Amino acid sequence: MLDNLGWLIQGFEQAATPMNLLYACIGVLLGTAVGVLPGIGPAMTVALLLPITYNVSPSAAFIMFAGIFYGGMYGGSTTSILLNTPGESSSVITAIEGNKMAKAGRAAQALATAAIGSFVAGTIGTVLLALFAPAISRFAVTLGAPSYLAIMLFALVAVTAVLGSSKLRGGISLFLGLAIGLVGIDSLTGQARATFGLPQLSDGIDIVVIAVAVFALGEALWVAAHLRQKPAEVIPVGRPWMGKSDWRRSWKPWLRGTAYGFPFGALPAGGAELPTFLSYITEKKLSKHPEEFGKGAIEGVAGPEAANNASAAGTLVPMLSLGLPTNATAAVMLTAFVSYGIQPGPTLFDKEPLLIWTLIASLFIGNFLLLVLNLPLAPLWAKLLRTPRPYLYAGILFFATLGAFAVNIQPLDLVLLLVFGLLGLMMRRFGLPVLPLIIGVILGPRIERQLRQSLQLGGGEWGSLFTEPVAIGVYVCMALLLLAPLVLKLMHRSEETLLLVEDDKDQREKAQA
Amino acid sequence: MIVVGYTADQYGQAALEHAMTEASLRGTGLLVVNSTKGDAYVDPAFAGAPEVHDVEERLKTSGLAYELTQPVGVDPVDELLTVMDRPDAELLVIGIRHRNPVGKLLLGSVSQQLILECQKPVLAVKPVV
Numbered sequence: 001m002l003d004n005l006g007w008l009i010q011g012f013e014q015a016a017t018p019m020n021l022l023y024a025c026i027g028v029l030l031g032t033a034v035g036v037l038p039g040i041g042p043a044m045t046v047a048l049l050l051p052i053t054y055n056v057s058p059s060a061a062f063i064m065f066a067g068i069f070y071g072g073m074y075g076g077s078t079t080s081i082l083l084n085t086p087g088e089s090s091s092v093i094t095a096i097e098g099n100k101m102a103k104a105g106r107a108a109q110a111l112a113t114a115a116i117g118s119f120v121a122g123t124i125g126t127v128l129l130a131l132f133a134p135a136i137s138r139f140a141v142t143l144g145a146p147s148y149l150a151i152m153l154f155a156l157v158a159v160t161a162v163l164g165s166s167k168l169r170g171g172i173s174l175f176l177g178l179a180i181g182l183v184g185i186d187s188l189t190g191q192a193r194a195t196f197g198l199p200q201l202s203d204g205i206d207i208v209v210i211a212v213a214v215f216a217l218g219e220a221l222w223v224a225a226h227l228r229q230k231p232a233e234v235i236p237v238g239r240p241w242m243g244k245s246d247w248r249r250s251w252k253p254w255l256r257g258t259a260y261g262f263p264f265g266a267l268p269a270g271g272a273e274l275p276t277f278l279s280y281i282t283e284k285k286l287s288k289h290p291e292e293f294g295k296g297a298i299e300g301v302a303g304p305e306a307a308n309n310a311s312a313a314g315t316l317v318p319m320l321s322l323g324l325p326t327n328a329t330a331a332v333m334l335t336a337f338v339s340y341g342i343q344p345g346p347t348l349f350d351k352e353p354l355l356i357w358t359l360i361a362s363l364f365i366g367n368f369l370l371l372v373l374n375l376p377l378a379p380l381w382a383k384l385l386r387t388p389r390p391y392l393y394a395g396i397l398f399f400a401t402l403g404a405f406a407v408n409i410q411p412l413d414l415v416l417l418l419v420f421g422l423l424g425l426m427m428r429r430f431g432l433p434v435l436p437l438i439i440g441v442i443l444g445p446r447i448e449r450q451l452r453q454s455l456q457l458g459g460g461e462w463g464s465l466f467t468e469p470v471a472i473g474v475y476v477c478m479a480l481l482l483l484a485p486l487v488l489k490l491m492h493r494s495e496e497t498l499l500l501v502e503d504d505k506d507q508r509e510k511a512q513a
Numbered sequence: 514m515i516v517v518g519y520t521a522d523q524y525g526q527a528a529l530e531h532a533m534t535e536a537s538l539r540g541t542g543l544l545v546v547n548s549t550k551g552d553a554y555v556d557p558a559f560a561g562a563p564e565v566h567d568v569e570e571r572l573k574t575s576g577l578a579y580e581l582t583q584p585v586g587v588d589p590v591d592e593l594l595t596v597m598d599r600p601d602a603e604l605l606v607i608g609i610r611h612r613n614p615v616g617k618l619l620l621g622s623v624s625q626q627l628i629l630e631c632q633k634p635v636l637a638v639k640p641v642v
Contacts, residue, residue, distance in 0.1 A: 038554060083555070228551035228586025233561035388552035 004134050004357075011357030015365055020063050023056075024362050027064035028369045031071015035087050036079050036381045037392070039219055042072035042088075043328035043438075047211035048399045050336055051406045058340045059355050063362040065336065066316075067370075069329050070122060070363065073272070073309045074370045075381065077114035081107060081301070082382050083232045090272030090308035093280045097293065097300030102235040104296045111240035111378045113250045113298055114305040119371040121258040121306035125313025126363045128262055129320075133349070133360075137321035140346035145457060146465045149450040150474035152443055155324050157478050158269035160436045167485075173432045176423075177440020180205060188452060200412045207335045209404045210441055213417045214434055215328070216400040218424020220393040225425070227389060237379050250302040253283050257306025264307075265314020268326045269481075271435075272311040276304035313363070320356055322346060324443075331438045514601045515539070518593050518627070519547040519568070520558040524608025527640035529568065532606040533575050535636070541603065542578030546596055551586040559583070590626045597631055606636045 014020065034040045046065050053061050076088030081098035094114060101110040143151075160170035183194045184204030195201040242250070257279045264275040283299040284290060293300055318324040323344030325331035337344045342352055349356055374381070404417040427434060451465075458464020466472055517532040519525040529545065536543050545568065549559040560568065565581065572579040584592055597605055609624040617625060628635050 079554075085554070230585045231549055231551065231556035231559050232554060234555045234557075382555070385555040386553050386557065388550070389554075390552055 004130065007353050007357040008130060008361060010354060011359070011361035012364075014059060014354065014358040015063065015362035020060055020358070020362060021365070023060040023064040024067050024366050024369060027067020028071045028366050028373060030064075031068035032075040032078075032370065032373060032381060033071075033384060034068070035072040035075020036384050037075075037387075038079060038085050038087050039223060040392075040396070041215075041329075042069045043211075043332055044215035044219065044396075045072075046329055046332045046336075047208065047215050048396065048403055050208045050211070050332070050339065051403045053336050053339050054406070058342065058352075059358045061336060061340075062333070062355070062359045063366070065329075065333050066359055066363055067366040069333070070309070070312055070366055071370055072329070073122075073312050074115065074118050074374050076308075077118070077301075077305050078111065078374070078378050078381050079385065081110045081114065082235050082237065083385065085232055088272075088308075090276055090311070091305075092273065093276040093304040094301055094308075096280070097297055099235075100294070101296035101298065101301065102237065106296060106298075107235050107237035108240045109242050109246050109298060110296075110301050111237065112242040112375065113246060113302045115240060115371060115374040115378070116242070117250065117254040117257065117302045117306040118309040118374075119367055120254045121261060121309040122313060122367040122370070123364065124255075124258045125262050125265075125310040126360065126367065129313050129316055129363070130360050132266075133317050133321040133356075136317065137346045137349045140322050141350075143346070143470055144468055145450050145454040147468045147470035147474070149447060149454055149465065150471040150478075151322065152324065152447050152450065154474050154478045154481075155268035155318075155326065156436075156439065156443060156447070158267070158481060159326070159439050161482060162269035166431075169430075169432045170436050173427065173434070174436035174440045176432075177437035178444040180210060180420075180437075181441040181444030187449070198412065200408075200410055204445075205416060206407045206413065207441060208339075208407050209413050209416050210420055211332050211335065211438060212400045212404050213420030214424040214427070214437060216396050217417060217421025218428055218434075220397050220400075221421060221425040222428045223389055223393055234382055234385065237382075240375055240378050246298055249289075249298050253279070253299045253303035254306040256282060256286075257303040258310040260303075261307035261310025261312075262314040265311030265326070266317040267314075268318070268324065271327055272308040275307040275311050279303035279307040316363075319344070320348060320359075323348065325439060328435050328438055331435075331442050334442060514542050514544055514599075515604045515606060516593065516596050516602050517543060517545045518589070518605065518607040518623075519545045519560065520608070521547070521560040521564050522558065523640040524610055525558075525560075526608075527638050528606045528608040529571075531636060531638045533572075533577065535604065535606065536577050537575070539603070543572065543580070544596065544602070545572070545579065545581045546584070546593060547581070548584045548587050548589050548592045550588060589623050590630070593627060594630060597633055602633060604634050604636055605631055606638065609637045609639060 030045060031042060034042060034045045045068050072088055073090060076086060076091035077094050079085055079087035080091040080095035081102050084095050084099040086092045086095050098110045101107065156174060160174045161167050183201055185192050185202045192202060260275040260279045265272065280300055280303060283303040284293045287293065287297060287299050289297060315326050315330050318326055319330040319334060323334065325334050334344050401414065404413050407413060454465055515532050515536045517528050519529060532543055547560050549556045569581060593605065596602060605627065607624055607627060612622050624637060628637060
């Protein structure tokens with residue numbers, strides 16, 4: 001514990017150097033900007049900025065990416081509150097109460113509670129990250145290949161089967177991702193797989209090309225297909241501030257939101273949407289002013305905003321300690337690790353302690369910078385929404401093409417960019433979630449390697465996969481996760497109604513009252 | 514029929530005022546066009562529901578025959594020129610702001626295009642300072 005504190009202080013020394021502070025500033029500015037704009041998110045931005053890893057030192061690059069990640073969570077709330085359109089998928093719940101508050105003339109209070117709540121949650125979340133990640137990583141080093149395989153499989157299953165409305169769509173997306181990850185020359189046997197006879201494909205399809213194609217190009221094509229829409233009304237607001245009663249009503253939701261957000265962010269299936277939803281329901285139940293919900297209750301903004309920032313911190317726990325990405329931005333950041341030649345995994349804390357602790361220290365700094373940026377400047381960020389989309393997406397396409405070409409300077413990558421861009425468009429058209437695809441591409445090869453290592457260590461026996469207690473435990477959890485919906489269906493209740501049944505009761509009571 | 518190129522700011526309101534005066538002098542109706550290109554998430558020139566309500570109230574109390582349309586996804590200049598091609602359109606009223614030549618080069622000027630390209634008379638008004 002004490003050495004970790006020592007490392008953290010060293011991290012602060014590094015993070016506070018002018019160069020790293022500059023990158024932190026750029027990161028948080030970009031992050032807030034992309035958070036504010038609907039359709040563009042931190043995952044796409046980090047994917048577009050991956051080419052900078054060729055020239056910039058690892059700590060500076062990761063500081064910028066982490067700033068973008070946190071900033072995205074802050075920026076999303078501004079659009080949700082002022083426009084009723086969520087800037088990020090994690091801000092959907094904030095839009096419910098936040099926009100109502102804004103329409104009632106309390107936009108300043110809504111923005112203030114969102115920004116301060118995000119700061120509180122981000123700080124507490126980062127402290128928890130600094131406490132838990134080293135501990136988990138120390139534990140994870142003792143795990144053997146079978147357990148590590150089990151955990152990665154669990155992450156795959158959880159992301160596919162728990163998130164999203166349809167397991168079938170998640171499964172399709174996952175298998176597409178696994179198939180794309182398969183392309184290349186097999187490292188063990190030297191056999192060419194799915195290379196279609198093209199020698200350029202023997203190294204596999206670069207993850208940068210896929211990430212950029214699916215996120216940036218897919219989104220740009222989708223927006224181009226739905227370009228001309230009625231513009232939304234933005235609610236004019238002055239400087240965000242909160243009154244005393246607002247503070248009193250907000251501080252407990254902030255803490256509760258953090259408590260929801262952090263564990264869910266750390267779990268593979270969590271994401272940021274589920275904890276915000278749970279936080280909203282909890283605040284509605286525990287509120288002393290339940291009649292205000294639906295008309296603009298400040299707790300309904302404070303809790304979910306804290307939850308989504310805490311889940312961003314939570315996502316970094318498995319990413320840094322296990323090398324396991326639990327959301328799209330973490331997945332793309334892992335790619336950056338690999339492109340620096342740093343192996344993500346449990347040994348990261350031992351091999352690159354200064355880098356990791358600099359990153360954690362800069363999270364604290366970035367969080368503070370975000371509060372300073374967002375509190376006075378929120379109305380200014382809303383002005384960003386006036387940019388016509390053609391210009392915005394033209395810029396994104398430019399960087400996307402540049403990034404994809406810069407990876408290997410081969411024209412085939414541009415063709416692949418287009419092909420996977422069309423795939424991204426089709427996925428958006430048919431409602432296939434993008435996250436399982438990216439996780440499949442990134443984790444697929446690693447899972448295969450772990451599987452083969454386990455089998456080789458066990459002498460080719462499939463039973464050797466079940467020898468470690470952690471592995472067995474994880475497989476049991478996985479089975480439970482997959483079977484739970486079937487069991488619930490047998491009990492004549494679906495899992496969606498479990499969450500919604502309370503709301504129905506309230507609505508019926510309201511209708512009768 | 515008098516056509517008003519309306520925007521949700523002081524220029525549009527000045528245009529509406531002058532158009533209403535003109536319409537009552539000539540004894541004809543009004544067509545208020547508030548279009549948007551639909552490109553951006555937020556368009557400050559597009560009138561939102563409360564403003565539309567206010568404008569309609571004013572038009573109703575003035576006693577003139579009026580029509581208010583809000584086309585989305587059209588180029589503002591093309592839309593107004595198409596509307597002016599109608600046989601019953603007599604006059605186009607727009608509010609103008611001063612733009613220096615560099616501004617016109619960089620951002621374009623809808624009012625300059627309309628004044629130069631519209632075949633029928635154009636009344637360009639400025640808001641009362």
